[in-house]
Amino acid sequence: MPLRSLGLRGVAIGYLVVILLGPLSMVFWRTFEHGFGQAWEAISAPGSVHAFELTLIIAAIAVPANTVFGVVCALAVVRGRFRGKGLVNAFVDLPLALSPVVVGLSLFLLYGRGGWFYGLFADHGIQILFALPSMVLATIFVSVPFVAREVVPTLREIGNEQEQAAHTLGASGWQTFWRITLPSIRWAVVYGVVLTTARCLGEFGAVAVVSGHVEGKTETATLRVQDLYENFNLPGAYAISLVLAAMAVIVLVTMTVIRPREEIA
Amino acid sequence: MSISIRNVSKQFGDFVALDDVSLEVPTGSLVALLGPSGSGKSTLLRIVAGLERPDAGAVHIADEDVTGHAPQERGIGFVFQHYAAFKHMTVYDNVAFGLKIRKRPRAEIRGRVHELLELVQLEGFASRYPAQLSGGQRQRMGLARALAVDPKVLLLDEPFGALDAQVRKELRVWLRRLHDETHTTTVIVTHDQEEAMEVAETVAVMNRGKIEQVAGPVELYEHPANEFVMEFVGAVNRLGDAFVRPHDIELSLVPNGTTREAMVVRVVHLGFDVRVELVRDDGEAISAQLTRDEAAALELREGQIVYVRPTRQTTFVRD
Numbered sequence: 269m270p271l272r273s274l275g276l277r278g279v280a281i282g283y284l285v286v287i288l289l290g291p292l293s294m295v296f297w298r299t300f301e302h303g304f305g306q307a308w309e310a311i312s313a314p315g316s317v318h319a320f321e322l323t324l325i326i327a328a329i330a331v332p333a334n335t336v337f338g339v340v341c342a343l344a345v346v347r348g349r350f351r352g353k354g355l356v357n358a359f360v361d362l363p364l365a366l367s368p369v370v371v372g373l374s375l376f377l378l379y380g381r382g383g384w385f386y387g388l389f390a391d392h393g394i395q396i397l398f399a400l401p402s403m404v405l406a407t408i409f410v411s412v413p414f415v416a417r418e419v420v421p422t423l424r425e426i427g428n429e430q431e432q433a434a435h436t437l438g439a440s441g442w443q444t445f446w447r448i449t450l451p452s453i454r455w456a457v458v459y460g461v462v463l464t465t466a467r468c469l470g471e472f473g474a475v476a477v478v479s480g481h482v483e484g485k486t487e488t489a490t491l492r493v494q495d496l497y498e499n500f501n502l503p504g505a506y507a508i509s510l511v512l513a514a515m516a517v518i519v520l521v522t523m524t525v526i527r528p529r530e531e532i533a
Numbered sequence: 534m535s536i537s538i539r540n541v542s543k544q545f546g547d548f549v550a551l552d553d554v555s556l557e558v559p560t561g562s563l564v565a566l567l568g569p570s571g572s573g574k575s576t577l578l579r580i581v582a583g584l585e586r587p588d589a590g591a592v593h594i595a596d597e598d599v600t601g602h603a604p605q606e607r608g609i610g611f612v613f614q615h616y617a618a619f620k621h622m623t624v625y626d627n628v629a630f631g632l633k634i635r636k637r638p639r640a641e642i643r644g645r646v647h648e649l650l651e652l653v654q655l656e657g658f659a660s661r662y663p664a665q666l667s668g669g670q671r672q673r674m675g676l677a678r679a680l681a682v683d684p685k686v687l688l689l690d691e692p693f694g695a696l697d698a699q700v701r702k703e704l705r706v707w708l709r710r711l712h713d714e715t716h717t718t719t720v721i722v723t724h725d726q727e728e729a730m731e732v733a734e735t736v737a738v739m740n741r742g743k744i745e746q747v748a749g750p751v752e753l754y755e756h757p758a759n760e761f762v763m764e765f766v767g768a769v770n771r772l773g774d775a776f777v778r779p780h781d782i783e784l785s786l787v788p789n790g791t792t793r794e795a796m797v798v799r800v801v802h803l804g805f806d807v808r809v810e811l812v813r814d815d816g817e818a819i820s821a822q823l824t825r826d827e828a829a830a831l832e833l834r835e836g837q838i839v840y841v842r843p844t845r846q847t848t849f850v851r852d
Contacts, residue, residue: 429617432584435604436611437631437682447630451621 310504319492327468338415372477398480406474415460422456534595534685541590552742565729568739610679614691618663625659631682649677669700779822792840
C-alpha cells in the first residue's frame with residue numbers, strides 16, 4: 269500500500285478516535301465503573317424513565333411532522349415553479365446556522381407573556397411555554413432541514429421524466445407520488461428521518477430555554493443529564509448519556525444494515 | 534386516430550419555440566417531425582401529449598379538442614429519449630403500470646403484458662430491472678409500456694437518440710414493422726433525416742418554430758420546398774445560387790465544353806460509396822459521391838486534376 273494512502277487513512281482514523289470515539293468510550297467506561305447496578309438504578313429512576321418517555325414523545329411528533337414537511341418542501345423547491353423558491357430553499361437551512369438557544373428565546377418571545385401569540389392560547393387555557401407544545405415546537409424548529417436536505421439532491425438527480433411517463437400512462441398526481449416519486453426517493457427519506465431522529469433525541473439548547481426544566485414534568489433526557497450532573501450525580505449523568513448514545517448508534521446501524529448495498533456508493 | 538394541430542404557438546421567455554404551427558396526422562399514419570435541435574419539434578410533440586401547454590392554438594386527437602386536457606386524459610402513449618424507465622420496478626411492472634392504474638383484472642394484465650413483451654422481444658426479461666437491460670432493450674420496454682394502454686396515438690420523442698448506430702438501425706426497421714402490424718397513429722421526433730425518411734411515410738421538416746415542408750421522403754428529397762429543406766435532407770453543394778447533390782456531380786478525366794477544372798483533395802471510402810472532396814478552379818469546395826466502381830475506373834488520387842459537371846441542380850427563388 270502506498271505510504272500516502274496509509275497517511276491519509278491514519279489521519280482520518282486518528283481524528284475520529286480523538287474527537288468521537290475517545291470521549292464516547294470514556295462515557296461507557298465511567299458508566300460501568302461502579303458496577304452495572306448503579307447505572308441501572310440511575311436509568312430506572314422515575315425521573316429518568318419520565319425523561320426518556322418525554323424525549324420519545326417529542327421525537328414521535330417532531331419526526332413525522334418534519335418528514336412530511338421535508339418531502340413537501342423538497343418537491344416544492346425542485347419541481348415547483350413559483351417566486352421565492354430560492355428563498356424557501358435558503359430558509360430551510362436556517363436552523364443549521366442558528367444557535368438553538370436563539371430558537372428557544374424566539375419561542376419565548378412569541379408565546380410568553382406579552383408575546384404575539386400569548387393571548388391566543390392563554391384565553392383557551394392552553395399552556396404553550398413550560399409544557400409539551402413549546403418543547404415540540406423547539407425540537408421541530410431545530411430538526412427541519414434534514415429530510416429536505418437529503419431529498420432535494422435525489423429529486424434533482426432522478427429528474428421528472430419518470431413522473432411525466434406515469435402521467436402519460438394515466439396516473440394522477442397522487443398516484444404518481446405514491447407509485448413513482450416516493451419509491452425513487454425512499455432511501456433519501458429514510459436517511460433524512462434517521463438524521464432528524466438523532467437530532468430530536470439529542471436536542472438540548474432550544475428545549476432548555478422553553479421547558480422550565482421541571483423533573484418528572486418537562487425534563488427530557490438531555491436536560492436530565494445536565495440536572496444529574498449539576499447535582500453531582502455523575503454516575504447517573506453518565507448512564508443517561510450512554511442510553512442516548514446507544515439510541516443514536518442503534519438508529520445509524522439499523523439504517524446501514526437495511527440500506528441496500530448498491531445505493532451506499 | 535387522427536391528430537390535428539391547429540395554429541399552435543409557444544414561447545419560453547423570449548425564445549419562440551413554435552410560431553403558428555399547423556399539422557394534420559391522418560389516422561393510422563406514421564409521421565416524422567424532423568429538424569435541428571431548437572427547431573421546436575420536441576415542444577410540438579410534448580404539446581400534443583399535454584406535457585406542455587400551448588400559448589395559442591388547439592390540439593385535436595380523434596376529432597376531440599384536447600387542448601385543455603391533462604396528459605392522463607388524452608389516451609396517448611409516449612416514449613422518451615432517455616427511456617424514463619421506472620427504475621424501482623421490474624420490466625413486467627413497468628409494462629403493467631398503465632393497466633394497474635386502470636384497475637384491470639389481474640389475469641387480463643398478465644396476458645396483455647406477456648403479449649407485449651413477446652411483441653418487443655423481451656419475453657425472458659419480465660423479472661429484470663431496467664438497470665439490467667441494454668439501452669435498446671430499455672427502449673423496447675418503453676414502447677411496450679406505452680402500447681399497453683392501447684393508446685389512440687403513439688408519440689416518440691427521439692426514441693433512438695441515446696442508442697449507438699447499430700442498435701438504432703435495428704430498432705428503426707423494427708419500429709416500422711411494428712407500425713405495419715398495429716397501425717397505431719404515430720408521431721416520431723428525430724433530428725436524423727435518414728431515420729425520418731426510413732421510418733415515416735410523411736415527414737414534416739421543422740426549423741425555428743415553423744414547419745418548412747410536409748411531404749413523403751421522395752418528394753422531400755426530389756422537390757424540397759426551400760433552401761433549408763434542401764440542405765437538411767441530405768448532403769448538398771452550394772455553387773453560387775444553385776444547389777447540387779454530391780451524387781449529381783459527374784467527374785471525368787478529360788474536359789468538354791460544360792465542365793470545370795477541379796483538384797482532388799481527399800478520397801474517402803465509405804463501403805459502397807466513395808466521397809471525393811474537390812476544390813474547383815474558382816476556389817469553391819465541392820463534394821462528389823461516386824460508386825466504388827466509378828471511383829476505381831477513374832483511379833482517383835489526391836492532387837489529381839479532374840473535370841466536374843453538375844448533372845442536375847436546383848435553384849430557389851429568394852424571398
